[in-house]
Every structure is written in structure tokens, then in C-alpha cells.
Amino acid sequence: xxxxxxxxxxxxxxxxxxxxxxxxxxxxxxxxxxxxxxxxxxxxxxxxxxxxxxxxxxxxxxxxxxxxxxxxxxxxxxxxxxxxxxxxxxxxxxxxxxxxxxxxxxxxxxxxxxxxxxxxxxxxxxxxxxxxxxxxxxxxxxxxxxxxxxxxxxxxxxxxxxxxxxxxxxxxxxxxxxxxxxxxxxxxxxxxxxxxxxxxxxxxxxxxxxxxxxxxxxxxxxxxxxxxxxxxxxxxxxxxxxxxxxxxxxxxxxxxxxxxxxxxxxxxxxxxxxxxxxxxxxxxxxxxxxxxxxxxxxxxxxxxxxxxxxxxxxxxxxxxxxxxxxxxxxxxxxxxxxxxxxxxxxxxxxxxxxxxxxxxxxxxxxxxxxxxxxxxxxxxxxxxxxxxxxxxxxxxxxxxxxxxxxxxxxxxxxxxxxxxxxxxxxxxxxxxxxxxxxxxxxxxxxxxxxxxxxxxxxxxxxxxxxxxxxxxxxxxxxxxxxxxxxxxxxxxxxxxxxxxxxxxxxxxxxxxxxxxxxxxxxxxxxxxxxxxxxxxxxxxxxxxxxxxxxxxxxxxxxxxxxxxxxxxxxxxxxxxxxxxxxxxxxxxxxxxxxxxxxxxxxxxxxxxxxxxxxxxxxxxxxxxxxxxxxxxxxxxxxxxxxxxxxxxxxxxxxxxxxxxxxxxxxxxxxxxxxxxxxxxxxxxxxxxxxxxxxxxxxxxxxxxxxxxxxxxxxxxxxxxxxxxxxxxxxxxxxxxxxxxxxxxxxxxxxxxxxxxxxxxxxxxxxxxxxxxxxxxxxxxxxxxxx
Numbered sequence: 001x002x003x004x005x006x007x008x009x010x011x012x013x014x015x016x017x018x019x020x021x022x023x024x025x026x027x028x029x030x031x032x033x034x035x036x037x038x039x040x041x042x043x044x045x046x047x048x049x050x051x052x053x054x055x056x057x058x059x060x061x062x063x064x065x066x067x068x069x070x071x072x073x074x075x076x077x078x079x080x081x082x083x084x085x086x087x088x089x090x091x092x093x094x095x096x097x098x099x100x101x102x103x104x105x106x107x108x109x110x111x112x113x114x115x116x117x118x119x120x121x122x123x124x125x126x127x128x129x130x131x132x133x134x135x136x137x138x139x140x141x142x143x144x145x146x147x148x149x150x151x152x153x154x155x156x157x158x159x160x161x162x163x164x165x166x167x168x169x170x171x172x173x174x175x176x177x178x179x180x181x182x183x184x185x186x187x188x189x190x191x192x193x194x195x196x197x198x199x200x201x202x203x204x205x206x207x208x209x210x211x212x213x214x215x216x217x218x219x220x221x222x223x224x225x226x227x228x229x230x231x232x233x234x235x236x237x238x239x240x241x242x243x244x245x246x247x248x249x250x251x252x253x254x255x256x257x258x259x260x261x262x263x264x265x266x267x268x269x270x271x272x273x274x275x276x277x278x279x280x281x282x283x284x285x286x287x288x289x290x291x292x293x294x295x296x297x298x299x300x301x302x303x304x305x306x307x308x309x310x311x312x313x314x315x316x317x318x319x320x321x322x323x324x325x326x327x328x329x330x331x332x333x334x335x336x337x338x339x340x341x342x343x344x345x346x347x348x349x350x351x352x353x354x355x356x357x358x359x360x361x362x363x364x365x366x367x368x369x370x371x372x373x374x375x376x377x378x379x380x381x382x383x384x385x386x387x388x389x390x391x392x393x394x395x396x397x398x399x400x401x402x403x404x405x406x407x408x409x410x411x412x413x414x415x416x417x418x419x420x421x422x423x424x425x426x427x428x429x430x431x432x433x434x435x436x437x438x439x440x441x442x443x444x445x446x447x448x449x450x451x452x453x454x455x456x457x458x459x460x461x462x463x464x465x466x467x468x469x470x471x472x473x474x475x476x477x478x479x480x481x482x483x484x485x486x487x488x489x490x491x492x493x494x495x496x497x498x499x500x501x502x503x504x505x506x507x508x509x510x511x512x513x514x515x516x517x518x519x520x521x522x523x524x525x526x527x528x529x530x531x532x533x534x535x536x537x538x539x540x541x542x543x544x545x546x547x548x549x550x551x552x553x554x555x556x557x558x559x560x561x562x563x564x565x566x567x568x569x570x571x572x573x574x575x576x577x578x579x580x581x582x583x584x585x586x587x588x589x590x591x592x593x594x595x596x597x598x599x600x601x602x603x604x605x606x607x608x609x610x611x612x613x614x615x616x617x618x619x620x621x622x623x624x625x626x627x628x629x630x631x632x633x634x635x636x637x638x639x640x641x642x643x644x645x646x647x648x649x650x651x652x653x654x655x656x657x658x659x660x661x662x663x664x665x666x667x668x669x670x671x672x673x674x675x676x677x678x679x680x681x682x683x684x685x686x687x688x689x690x691x692x693x694x695x696x697x698x699x700x701x702x703x704x705x706x707x708x709x710x711x712x713x714x715x716x717x718x719x720x721x722x723x724x725x726x727x728x729x730x731x732x733x734x735x736x737x738x739x740x741x742x743x744x745x746x747x748x749x750x751x752x753x754x755x756x757x758x759x760x761x762x763x764x765x766x767x768x769x770x771x772x773x774x775x776x777x778x779x780x781x782x783x784x785x786x
Contacts, residue, residue, distance in 0.1 A: 002028035002035030021084025110151035110170040118155040141374025144301045148175040165412040180216035186355040197342035200366040204237030224293045231263035242369035253319035336429025336774040341746035348395030356399035364393035425777035428469030432771040439750040441485040467756040473513035483530020490558040501531040518560025525550045528574035547575035567606035613652035672716040698737035702726045740780025
């Protein structure tokens with residue numbers, strides 16, 4: 001109570017004897033001895049000790065037998081307590097005859113940058129802090145950090161799940177590391193896609209001008225710089241994965257490039273004579289002919305690259321002394337399981353600033369073997385003795401970027417995340433060898449009733465993957481699939497086929513990837529919209545309607561021929577939306593929106609059944625049709641060319657539900673109560689409104705893809721799926737805006753959710769940018785399976 005409303009100073013100090021200790025200094029707001037007496041009783045100070053304190057003496061107290069002795073003193077109205085008697089002596093000496101730390105102009109400059117309204121402030125002299133860390137860590141372990149000397153002044157924000165510190169570093173003089181950084185600017189860390197999820201530490205720098213970077217850092221010996229660095233453009237760094245289950249520690253040097261071919265040529269040019277090579281899964285590994293070149297150019301952090309092997313994956317060049325480490329990267333590149341897909345790590349790396357000049361990161365709980373390796377052997381306790389503490393900590397990151405007037409921006413974060421809570425559950429991953437262009441379709445296996453994954457890549461090939469991820473077949477198509485993929489039973493025997501159209505053809509493929517007789521059907525005119533397939537009476541007598549570029553609506557049966565008796569409608573402007581079937585009072589209506597936006601109502605034969613005065617306008621995109629009690633009271637929801645959202649009745653009345661407002665909009669009955677909620681994606685946020693009032697705003701920190709998926713989990717529950725293209729992640733949130741446990745995961749396009757094994761548990765199927773299809777067991781979905 002005596003310290004209520006006052007500042008409390010906690011300092012970490014090194015004594016002249018080489019030891020370290022903490023000193024806590026408070027300034028009571030009054031002279032009432034009551035709080036001091038209460039505090040004395042709390043920490044075990046008897047009456048004699050309290051009398052000595054009042055007289056200005058130093059007393060030793062031990063609040064608990066599990067703690068060491070503390071020194072306690074009151075001088076000049078200050079309460080002082082220290083974990084070290086030596087440090088207390090130093091503090092009292094400083095108080096009596098020393099110069100205040102504020103007389104240091106560098107400290108004063110740093111202190112003046114602190115903000116207001118934060119939970120606390122932290123000031124650290126980096127060089128002195130490293131010297132203090134020498135108490136526990138071996139010098140070689142600290143040299144690799146290569147931290148610039150100076151005072152850092154940080155504002156602290158304490159959150160339930162993280163401790164966040166941000167501020168400025170005021171360097172002590174001209175520091176080559178910082179001068180080099182100023183020339184290179186900032187950038188994103190693009191290396192996580194080629195590193196396995198087991199990686200627990202990274203040191204990444206942003207490099208765009210390698211030659212200038214070396215010069216600014218004072219590197220004089222630049223032999224092999226042309227071969228090893230001239231092509232580097234973007235993120236450059238090192239990564240480690242701790243040893244586990246008989247596997248030794250793995251280490252990588254990782255370098256981004258805008259020109260992989262130039263990098264390959266420069267590195268191959270070193271091999272005057274033949275270099276050692278090997279191959280793994282079609283990727284060539286080559287060993288450098290010289291030793292220690294990376295350390296001479298880049299410093300102690302690269303010393304493990306003594307005589308490394310190298311390879312190229314996409315736009316990244318990887319080096320490692322251990323070929324097995326490179327093989328691991330090839331595996332995650334092809335199969336998934338990369339650091340970018342690891343929900344625990346990706347969530348923290350996404351939360352901190354996207355761009356910086358340098359990033360130091362580790363997952364504390366998973367880095368214990370690496371941290372212990374750098375500790376001195378003669379410590380009284382080991383890091384392993386604190387396992388219960390380490391396991392509670394997640395990402396620890398430090399980011400540095402150029403500032404103004406000689407200062408540099410510094411951000412430090414420490415995450416509270418129990419190791420066992422956020423581990424991902426990848427059931428399987430299958431690499432297709434090319435990026436995928438559309439959301440995965442989930443189809444039923446009629447043999448065992450499991451679900452399979454049907455996808456198409458940029459080369460127009462389609463692939464069918466079994467429920468266990470095994471690639472069942474691949475075949476080439478004539479173009480991209482338009483719209484949905486339907487399953488039909490052509491022969492009425494319980495065996496299902498896949499039905500879909502491209503711009504030029506209508507396809508019917510059996511479960512073995514073979515064309516069914518009569519297919520594919522070559523369309524005389526290119527399709528202008530996806531097909532629609534109807535089984536009017538539920539007797540598996542299918543009709544396939546396809547709008548074509550000449551304005552016609554073509555009608556095919558599953559024998560591959562056009563249906564007889566169909567009066568082919570033809571419009572001046574070709575339809576760009578699929579035909580919709582509505583049945584009201586035992587009457588069938590085929591809704592055709594022609595290219596001008598007029599709604600046409602046809603019967604099963606293609607003749608006009610009824611008139612509509614509703615006009616949608618050019619380039620309208622129908623979201624859904626809501627049947628009414630009568631056809632004229634049936635409603636359409638659509639977006640116009642400007643992405644404004646409309647709702648109108650067949651009878652002709654309509655209204656604007658939402659303007660563009662910088663994003664896209666959807667109408668959905670999320671509460672299953674007959675009323676519709678408006679969902680909008682604007683920049684990085686999902687906004688849900690009801691009756692014009694926002695009921696949920698969920699920001700993600702990075703721009704969202706302008707597409708939304710609404711998944712029904714049964715029992716009236718819905719979740720929303722979104723894609724974050726900047727970080728190549730997909731995520732799912734519930735109706736309270738909470739991200740489901742186990743997410744996000746890596747994904748470049750919309751995901752699908754299905755019970756693949758028909759075991760009552762839902763899986764999430766995502767597809768990475770390189771075409772790797774992965775199935776995830778998401779804890780947040782498990783309890784929601786229908």
C-alpha cells in the first residue's frame with residue numbers, strides 16, 4: 001500500500017566481483033511506518049531487523065526456505081532490496097558518491113524516447129547485458145548473436161498470452177551491423193516454407209545489395225562472394241532443429257533469390273573440377289569444394305557451414321553440412337509439414353511485425369536442447385531443472401529495423417503458449433508437383449463410403465486422392481473446370497461418376513479416371529457458364545444444362561447426346577451464371593439469367609413458363625436463390641459489376657443490401673432462425689451485421705482473400721473459412737470470431753471440410769501454393785462433427 005501509485009524500479013546489475021543480482025527500488029508515497037512493518041513481517045524481518053532498517057542499516061532476510069537470502073535497506077526515502085549482498089553494496093556506494101546513470105547522454109537519449117500509457121518501461125544496454133549472460137552461457141554461443149552495442153528503450157505491454165516490448169535502439173557510435181542494415185531496408189521472412197516444422201530457432205536478415213552489405217560490415221576478404229552471395233535477394237539466415245528420437249541436431253543456411261537459375265550458375269561455376277553430387281527425390285545436391293567460406297563472409301553465425309552441400313527449392317537456396325537436413329527440406333517441400341504450416345510457430349510469426357531488417361526467433365519450449373548446448377558446464381543447476389517453466393513459453397522474437405536520426409526500431413515479444421496445446425495434426429500430405437487452381441472438391445467413394453479429394457492444377461490435370469492421401473490417378477483435361485463437380489449414377493447401379501464441364505467439353509469420368517462411353521462431349525459453342533445437373537423426379541434420369549457463348553442453353557442426357565424435345569432457348573447476351581431449378585407447388589421452373597441481367601423462367605422443355613420483370617444488370621453474379629410460396633415471391637441474391645450486394649424478388653422489386661465499401665459481401669442465415677446476416681470481408685477483417693448493426697468484427701492483421709466459405713457443422717452450427725494470401729494460410733473461425741484450435745494451417749486457396757474416413761470426425765483439407773494437398777485433424781472441429 002505504501003508503493004501504491006508510485007514507480008517501481010527493477011535493475012539487473014553486475015557487481016565488481018563478477019557476480020550478478022537484481023535490485024528492486026521503491027519510493028513510498030508517505031512516511032507511515034505501518035506498511036513497512038507489514039512488509040517486514042511478510043518477508044521475515046523480525047523486530048531487531050526492522051529497527052536496523054529504520055536506522056539505515058542493511059539487513060538480511062529470507063522470506064521462504066526455497067529462496068536465497070535478500071538484502072534489505074532504506075536510504076534517503078528509498079526502499080531497496082537485492083538478491084545479492086555484493087550488489088547492494090554497489091548500489092549504496094553509487095547512491096552516496098556515484099554519478100547518476102542519467103548523466104550518460106546515450107542513456108538519456110534512449111530514456112527520452114519512451115512513450116506514455118504503457119504497463120512498464122525497459123532500458124537495456126545490449127553490450128553489458130551480453131557480458132552478464134556470460135555468467136551462464138559460453139562466449140561462443142553469445143558471439144553468434146552479434147548484437148549491436150547501445151541503449152534500447154522499450155515500452156512494455158503485458159497480455160494474458162504474451163509480453164510485448166517495442167521501442168528504439170540508440171547505438172553507441174557507428175555500428176557496422178546497423179549501417180549495413182540501413183542500406184538493405186526491410187522485408188518479409190519467406191524461408192519458412194522450405195524448413196521443417198521441427199525448426200525451433202532462426203536468425204534471418206534482409207539483404208538486397210550483397211556487395212554493399214559486406215562493405216558496410218567491414219568484410220575485407222571477399223573471396224567467393226560472387227558465387228555465394230551475388231544472387232541473394234530477400235531473406236537470408238540460419239535455422240536449427242534440435243536433436244530428437246535418435247536424429248541429430250539439424251542446421252541450415254537459407255538464402256532467398258529472385259533468380260534461382262543465376263544462383264545455380266554462380267555456385268556451379270566454383271566447381272572448376274567435378275564437385276561431389278547426389279540426388280534426392282529429383283533434387284540435385286552439390287558439395288562446395290572449399291571450406292569455411294560462409295563464416296569468413298557472414299560471421300560466426302554461419303560457422304557450422306564448414307564445407308556444406310547445397311540445393312535449390314523454388315526461389316530459395318539451402319546449405320547444410322548434413323545432406324540429411326537438406327533431404328528433410330525436400331520432404332516438407334513435397335509432402336508438407338513445413339514451419340509455415342506449423343500452427344504453433346506460424347501464429348506467433350504472423351502476430352509479430354511482418355517486415356523487418358533482422359529477426360531472431362526461437363520457440364523456447366522446443367529449443368531447450370539448443371539452449372542447454374551453449375550453457376557452461378559448471379552451473380549449479382541445469383536448464384532442464386526448469387522444464388515446467390520452459391514448457392509454458394512459446395515464441396521469443398527480437399526484430400530490428402532502421403529508424404530515424406540514428407536510432408533503430410526494436411521489437412521483442414515472448415509468447416505464453418504451452419507446448420502441448422497448439423501442436424498441429426497433419427494426417428497426410430501429398431505433393432502434386434504443380435500449383436492447384438481451385439478449392440478441393442470432396443467426392444464420395446461408392447465402394448467403402450469414404451470421402452476422396454478431387455483437385456485440378458494449373459496444367460489442367462485432375463487428380464483423385466483417397467481418404468488416406470494416396471494418389472489414385474491423374475489425367476489431363478482440355479482446360480480448367482467451370483463451376484462445381486457433380487456425382488451422378490449414370491447406370492443406376494449405385495456406382496458413381498464425376499460430371500463437370502470445361503469451356504470446350506462436357507466430361508463424365510468413372511472412379512478409375514476413365515471416360516464413360518459417349519464422353520467427353522465437344523461443345524459446338526464454348527460454354528459461357530458452368531453446367532447445372534437436375535434429376536427432376538429422383539429417378540436418376542439426369543439432365544445437364546449448359547449456357548453457351550452463342551446465347552443458347554444446351555440440354556444433354558448422360559448418354560452424351562442432346563435431349564430430344566428440348567426447345568433450345570437463345571438470348572442476345574450469353575448467360576454467365578448456371579441455370580437454377582426451383583420447384584414450387586409441383587411446378588418446375590428453370591431460372592436463366594441472360595447476359596443482360598434479365599431473369600427468364602422456363603419449363604422443363606425450355607419454353608417460357610412465366611414472366612419476370614426483375615433485372616440484375618450486366619455482369620451480375622448470383623449468390624443464391626431462395627424459393628418463395630409462389631414463383632413471383634422467390635428471391636435472388638446477387639452482386640453487380642461493382643461488387644455491391646442486391647436482393648430482389650422475381651416480381652421485380654429489389655434493394656441494395658450492401659455497397660462495395662472496399663470489400664465483398666454475402667447474405668447467410670447463420671443462426672438458422674430465418675433471418676439473414678450480412679457478412680463482409682474488408683481488407684483484413686470479417687464483419688458480420690444483423691439488422692444493420694455489427695455483431696462481430698474479427699481482424700486478422702493481414703489482408704484476406706476476397707472469398708468466403710460458410711461451412712455447416714450440423715446441429716445448426718456454422719463456421720467461416722478464410723484465406724490469408726500474404727502468409728499463405730487458411731483459417732476457420734466460429735460465430736464468436738474465435739479461431740478454431742489447431743489453426744491456421746498453410747494454404748493458398750480455400751479449404752474444404754469433410755469426414756474423409758466416415759468415422760464421425762471432420763478433417764480440413766488445405767492446399768499449399770506449391771500444390772501440396774494436406775489433411776488436418778483440427779481439434780476445434782472434432783467436437784463439432786455432425
